[in-house]
Amino acid sequence: MFHTRLLRLILTLLIMAAPTAAFAWGAEGHRVTGLVAADLLTPKARLRMNQLMPGADLADIALYMDINRRELTEQIPGSDKWHYDNQPVCKIKPYAEYCAGGNCASAQIPVYFKVLGNTAATQEARVQALRFLVHMVGDIHQPLHAADDDDLGGNLKFVLVPGNDMQRRLHSVWDSDLVKLAIRGQSEADYARSLLTRYREKEIPQWQQADGIAVGNAIAVSAWMNESYELSKNTTYAKLPQFACGKDWPSSLTAPVMLPQTYMDAAGEVIAPQLAKAGARIASLINLALDAPSVSATISNPLSIPASILVPILVPVPVLVPVPVPVPVPVPVPVPLPLPVPSPGPSSSLAPDK
Secondary structure (H helix, E strand, C coil), rough: CCHHHHHHHHHHHHHHCCCCCCCCHHHHHHHHHHHHHHHCCCCHHHHHHHHHHHCCHHHHHHHHHCCHHHHHHHHHCCHHCCCCCEEECCCCCHHHHHHHHHCHHHHHHHHHHHHHHCCCCCHHHHHHHHHHHHHHHHHHHCCCHHCCCCCCCCCCCCCEECCEEEEEHHHHHHHHHHHHHCCCCCHHHHHHHHHHHHHHHCHHHHHHHHHHHHCCEECCHHHHHHHHHHHHHHHCCCCCEEEECCCCCCCCCCEEECHHHHHHHHHHHHHHHHHHHHHHHHHHHHHHHCCHHHHHHHHCCCCCCCCCCCCCCCCCCCCCCCCCCCCCCCCCCCCCCCCCCCCCCCCCEEEEEE
């Protein structure tokens, strides 16, 4: 038992030190969510987004928090935890514990939604809010970014996938392997178009209208997190071979567990709708924030997060302070002395003395 705990501790430290240990979706998945969202923007939101960030490409913006994760963590301590909510699947833990100090995705999405829609905020702050929102909303639709089994969201479960003898973490399977299998060699743009074709008519309007997104001023982060949490609880973890709450899962660096094809098939059914949902909801937030900026001024807090947490913490940006223009001091104008009045006579003159 002692050696098991020691090994778990060592692995945890190693994984926490790895810069890519907890990225959601991987580059392909995130870019797909951005491409789906870009197609669903209203004309006014698209225009205002490009006024804020000329040439903005949501597929590229979706990668910002992963690419700059280390720098952001240095500038905003705790922001490395904004990619997920580690809600336990096998026990109950208060929100304040798994989102300590508001450092989790569900606490920060409402904060930056409000910043994006605030026309009084600086351009730099609103651009940063856009980058954060696009990435965080994408992240929380990856089921392992909404749940945890004391395994860093699947990073301490080592597995093999059918047809490949290279071990990987369960988290990586959901980040990248399942997405690659879903895309099946298509370009990201073609796959995004296929999702829009598949879900645009029925599901996307439902996803965007649910929980007041399209008709009210509240964002439904709690509902989105619960969806992903249930998927993780009922599929990502529950369908693992030999998985049971309260028992150590029999995998290690030297003895990874083979995932059966039935697991891969069940997991694969989750990927397409989750990527499409993420894109649809990213677009909903951008449309709501930029098409009607005044709406965000009265945004409600669906998670009842303490007000002290909902204070935006922004990456410091240089503030250009105008250099005071010196006010010219009035120069006194000399008042000419009165001219002496000459005595009348033939030689008098009115010209001043030189």
